Amino acid sequence: MRDVAIIGVGDTKFGELWEHSIRDIGMQAGLSAVSDANIAGEQIEALYIGNMAAGSLIEQEHLGALVSDYSGLSALHIPAVRIEAAGASGGMALREGYIAVASGMHDIVMVAGAEKMTDVTDEEIPTIQMAGGDQQWEGISGSTMASLFAMMARRHMHEYGTTRENIASVPVKNHKNGAMNPNAQYQKGITMDTVLKSPMVADPLGVFDCAPISDGAAAVILAPLDIAKKYSEQPIKIVASAAATDTLALQHRESLTRIDSIKVASRNAYKTAGIGPKEIDVAEVHDSYSIAEIISIEDLGFFEKGKGGPATLEGMTEINGVVSVNTSGGLKARGDPMGATGVAQAVEIARQLRGKGEKRQVNNAEYGLSLNMGGTGGTSVVHIYRRL
Amino acid sequence: MRDVAIIGVGDTKFGELWEHSIRDIGMQAGLSAVSDANIAGEQIEALYIGNMAAGSLIEQEHLGALVSDYSGLSALHIPAVRIEAAGASGGMALREGYIAVASGMHDIVMVAGAEKMTDVTDEEIPTIQMAGGDQQWEGISGSTMASLFAMMARRHMHEYGTTRENIASVPVKNHKNGAMNPNAQYQKGITMDTVLKSPMVADPLGVFDCAPISDGAAAVILAPLDIAKKYSEQPIKIVASAAATDTLALQHRESLTRIDSIKVASRNAYKTAGIGPKEIDVAEVHDSYSIAEIISIEDLGFFEKGKGGPATLEGMTEINGVVSVNTSGGLKARGDPMGATGVAQAVEIARQLRGKGEKRQVNNAEYGLSLNMGGTGGTSVVHIYRRL
Numbered sequence: 092m093r094d095v096a097i098i099g100v101g102d103t104k105f106g107e108l109w110e111h112s113i114r115d116i117g118m119q120a121g122l123s124a125v126s127d128a129n130i131a132g133e134q135i136e137a138l139y140i141g142n143m144a145a146g147s148l149i150e151q152e153h154l155g156a157l158v159s160d161y162s163g164l165s166a167l168h169i170p171a172v173r174i175e176a177a178g179a180s181g182g183m184a185l186r187e188g189y190i191a192v193a194s195g196m197h198d199i200v201m202v203a204g205a206e207k208m209t210d211v212t213d214e215e216i217p218t219i220q221m222a223g224g225d226q227q228w229e230g231i232s233g234s235t236m237a238s239l240f241a242m243m244a245r246r247h248m249h250e251y252g253t254t255r256e257n258i259a260s261v262p263v264k265n266h267k268n269g270a271m272n273p274n275a276q277y278q279k280g281i282t283m284d285t286v287l288k289s290p291m292v293a294d295p296l297g298v299f300d301c302a303p304i305s306d307g308a309a310a311v312i313l314a315p316l317d318i319a320k321k322y323s324e325q326p327i328k329i330v331a332s333a334a335a336t337d338t339l340a341l342q343h344r345e346s347l348t349r350i351d352s353i354k355v356a357s358r359n360a361y362k363t364a365g366i367g368p369k370e371i372d373v374a375e376v377h378d379s380y381s382i383a384e385i386i387s388i389e390d391l392g393f394f395e396k397g398k399g400g401p402a403t404l405e406g407m408t409e410i411n412g413v414v415s416v417n418t419s420g421g422l423k424a425r426g427d428p429m430g431a432t433g434v435a436q437a438v439e440i441a442r443q444l445r446g447k448g449e450k451r452q453v454n455n456a457e458y459g460l461s462l463n464m465g466g467t468g469g470t471s472v473v474h475i476y477r478r479l
Numbered sequence: 480m481r482d483v484a485i486i487g488v489g490d491t492k493f494g495e496l497w498e499h500s501i502r503d504i505g506m507q508a509g510l511s512a513v514s515d516a517n518i519a520g521e522q523i524e525a526l527y528i529g530n531m532a533a534g535s536l537i538e539q540e541h542l543g544a545l546v547s548d549y550s551g552l553s554a555l556h557i558p559a560v561r562i563e564a565a566g567a568s569g570g571m572a573l574r575e576g577y578i579a580v581a582s583g584m585h586d587i588v589m590v591a592g593a594e595k596m597t598d599v600t601d602e603e604i605p606t607i608q609m610a611g612g613d614q615q616w617e618g619i620s621g622s623t624m625a626s627l628f629a630m631m632a633r634r635h636m637h638e639y640g641t642t643r644e645n646i647a648s649v650p651v652k653n654h655k656n657g658a659m660n661p662n663a664q665y666q667k668g669i670t671m672d673t674v675l676k677s678p679m680v681a682d683p684l685g686v687f688d689c690a691p692i693s694d695g696a697a698a699v700i701l702a703p704l705d706i707a708k709k710y711s712e713q714p715i716k717i718v719a720s721a722a723a724t725d726t727l728a729l730q731h732r733e734s735l736t737r738i739d740s741i742k743v744a745s746r747n748a749y750k751t752a753g754i755g756p757k758e759i760d761v762a763e764v765h766d767s768y769s770i771a772e773i774i775s776i777e778d779l780g781f782f783e784k785g786k787g788g789p790a791t792l793e794g795m796t797e798i799n800g801v802v803s804v805n806t807s808g809g810l811k812a813r814g815d816p817m818g819a820t821g822v823a824q825a826v827e828i829a830r831q832l833r834g835k836g837e838k839r840q841v842n843n844a845e846y847g848l849s850l851n852m853g854g855t856g857g858t859s860v861v862h863i864y865r866r867l
Contacts, residue, residue, distance in 0.1 A: 092582050092583050112615070114615070146532050146534045146535045150535070150609075150610050150618070151610050151614045151615075152531055152532055152565050152610040152611055153563070153564060153611045153853055153854055153857055154563075155724065155858065156564070156724040156727050156853065156857035156858045157613070157727050157857075159724045160725075160726045160727050160731070164724075165724060165731070168723040168739060168740055168743040168744075170574075170723060171564075171858070172564050172571050172722070172858075173563040174560060174561075174562065174563075175540055175542075175560070175563055176544070176559075176560050176561065177544075183560050187575055187578075190575075190578055190582050190584050191582075193582050193584070194480055194581050194582030194583075194584075195480050195582075221538075222539055222540040222541065223541045224541075225545070226538050226539045227502070227539075230538070333558075334558035334559075334560070335556040335557070336543065336544040336547045336552075336553060336556055336557060336558065336559045337544070337553055338553045339541060339545050343548075343553070351556060355556040465544065466541055466544070469544035469545075470541065470543065470544045470559070
């Protein structure tokens with residue numbers, strides 16, 4: 092397999108983009124990545140599109156051909172495909188695009204993620220989100236994603252003494268970071284008190300523990316490492332791409348406080364990269380719910396099991412802490428347009444490793460990691476990146 | 480890139496499978512392929528699942544993890560992903576699985592396609608099918624897939640003198656073939672008269688020109704060619720895998736009687752395989768509507784443009800004709816569970832090249848081809864296979 096690098100990145104602002112269709116935002120992110128990569132659109136040989144639920148959200152499937160079409164590439168008739176793994180669709184699209192370049196099948200590939208969530212009513216969203224869980228075992232009994240993560244939170248508190256304040260420190264940090272990201276949905280800091288007193292969604296999680304409903308798109312351009320320098324002054328090497336699955340339903344797992352798909356995917360990624368968690372300087376992880384970030388930083392090996400909460404409260408995951416986690420603002424503050432999220436994570440890591448993190452730049456970041464998750468961890472996708 | 484072979488195939492009966500969930504049929508096809516490949520399920524390193532619209536049909540996305548889970552593979556935490564390209568989802572899943580093995584990322588990979596279409600009312604189906612077309616330009620004005628293919632048919636009649644009987648000869652042939660396929664949805668021959676007098680769907684196409692609504696699943700096991708003989712006495716080599724796109728909306732194309740994604744994908748596939756259309760002995764093509772088969776056999780190069788209709792009526796695409804087309808019964812008689820179709824095509828070709836086509840066996844078949852299409856040709860995926 093050939094080495095693969097990111098040679099260009101682009102994204103849209105995340106938020107309630109009433110004035111833009113999924114076509115608009117997909118194109119906007121794609122064009123911005125093409126321009127960043129210093130390529131012509133005609134050089135793109137294949138498209139990999141991460142999207143979770145456009146069929147349910149806007150009655151439109153076939154987003155591979157759609158993005159090719161609306162990007163003006165239809166005359167080139169390039170292969171294009173949509174990749175879906177619930178909330179991990181973007182990360183999985185990156186992985187499939189990576190494999191396509193690594194294999195030698197294609198040289199220059201665009202991976203884009205896009206989702207338009209605000210075209211349906213808020214009442215429809217929980218069912219669409221639960222399509223990433225197990226409808227037959229969980230959805231049917233009225234479980235929502237928030238309720239499942241709430242159970243994980245309660246059990247984590249019970250087993251490890253994690254406090255409500257520990258958990259609430261995740262959104263406080265992520266809003267602080269999002270305030271420094273001009274493309275974040277929420278660019279405003281919040282206090283611990285705001286989180287603790289926010290309206291309850293599923294005990295113990297309040298509104299401020301839950302990532303918002305978002306529209307948005309992000310894109311990266313991949314190329315074989317040996318030609319990457321031809322296009323980009325700062326190509327970012329993808330040193331590992333790993334994915335793993337677990338049971339869809341939480342109830343079928345051995346533990347509520349551990350996500351095995353994260354453990355397996357990250358273990359495999361570290362092995363391929365030849366490094367361990369201690370080498371990671373900056374990480375984007377899947378804080379769809381605040382507790383998810385705590386479990387993630389434990390199962391990624393950044394902190395011992397049970398210590399993720401205190402570590403966050405003590406500032407160890409702040410920018411330039413032990414490891415800088417969710418410098419973009421994470422899903423909570425940057426926003427979570429489901430299929431776009433995994434690609435947006437790669438965009439943020441590439442910016443950090445290029446030293447283009449602006450006000451949120453991590454000092455001397457060499458290794459980055461992204462963890463994109465589907466459902467309660469039915470799928471996890473981990474990528475490790477290195478500055479060259 | 481490494482050479483890749485199919486070492487096992489499996490499928491379910493296609494039809495109205497009221498008594499089975501998508502989990503059941505996915506497992507049934509998968510287990511049958513595993514058994515055919517003489518492997519243990521634990522040897523599977525990754526899953527690629529072709530599915531078009533489970534989000535809309537059964538409110539369930541995340542089918543990669545779901546199939547892994549319900550196949551009892553969750554304890555192995557293998558990577559699993561759903562691939563979607565509308566009606567070409569199965570063929571595209573085969574292509575992504577092929578790339579994963581060719582790259583060296585994985586050795587033994589299962590590609591499965593599954594769709595459960597009968598859990599919604601018949602009234603909901605046209606909208607879900609149109610999610611493979613262009614909702615913004617076509618669906619919004621009330622176009623259905625049938626109406627779009629009807630326009631292609633009318634224009635083909637106008638430009639090339641194709642007759643209603645030419646078009647109707649497609650379902651007549653495919654029902655004849657389906658009658659010899661024990662897993663086909665319709666195992667009954669029909670007459671030309673049945674087609675011509677069938678209730679009108681969209682002029683000139685009647686009910687018997689349209690593939691049915693189906694449940695079903697199919698699976699293939701892929702392995703590097705150099706170890707394929709270890710498992711299978713008759714591995715089938717995939718000699719080319721190509722995909723191409725076109726505009727989603729018919730109205731944006733230069734011609735209504737040509738599908739450029741088929742032309743580009745097949746041209747690229749022939750080039751990789753080092754053969755031309757004349758070498759193909761057996762082909763499964765995408766007869767979602769009868770006219771689609773006629774356009775396909777022209778754009779694949781089997782017959783000159785405008786000659787596909789007469790060729791079919793004259794029996795040139797019957798079993799042991801010039802090229803044996805849709806020996807399985809095609810989408811019309813075998814059934815069309817959308818995401819399963821492309822994988823079922825590969826299953827049929829593998830059976831033919833192994834000489835396991837039973838009553839519908841093509842004499843001495845060496846080269847096979849499958850063409851799986853999404854929408855009106857927004858995506859086409861072509862694979863070429865060779866007997867070893």
